[in-house]
Amino acid sequence: LNDALDEGKVVLMEGGQATYLDVDHGTYPFVTSSNPTAGGASVGSGIGPTRITRSIGIVKAYTTRVGAGPFPTELFDEWGEYLQKTGGEFGVNTGRPRRCGWYDAVMARYAARINGFTDYFLTKLDVLTGIEDIPVCVAYDVDGVRHDEMPMTQTEFHHAKPIFEHFPGWTEDITGARTLDDLPENARNYVLALERMSGTRFSAVGVGPGRDQVIQIHDLID
Structure with a gap:
């Protein structure tokens, strides 16, 4: 090597x-x-x-987890089922259903920091199409105290409750978009808002399952 x-x-x-x-x-x-x-x-x-x-992070336009563990934005309602079904959220090897929740900007910032990410690749933006109101976790409430960054202890993180900011959704088909300008205004605003919250630039956005269904913003290979 x-x-x-x-x-x-x-x-x-x-x-x-x-x-x-x-x-x-x-x-x-x-x-x-x-x-x-x-x-x-x-x-x-x-x-x-x-x-x-270069250190490139892969992050979905919503959050998933397989197996046990803390998950502040996890959904236990019809929206959780919707993300699971629409996003095909099942383990590749085990077939286990993935737990699903809204985007967690606190977790994204922490991941960007400890990995030293130079870029994020945002995937599965198309899965959110048709959702009228999209919550994003911007901070946590831990026993009445607001945390804008990851809590210092595991106990605090296990007790964290999400503080949401809401964004208007879109209904237009975005799978043919190849630039940010091709996206509906609300979808573009959602991507730009996540970028501002997530600790590093977004260099690509996935808008469908196909290899070519990608919005390339910055080159990922020098």
């Missing part, structure tokens, strides 16, 4: 699992046994951290 870098080649590494399953920085004890955060890429590959030039 280091020889390839010396030759000027592009080396792409993909982390399994997800940030909140990280054994050190995740929602302990509901974690995996390793470090699927960006720091783990250096440990696992033998590539020194100073040689990694």
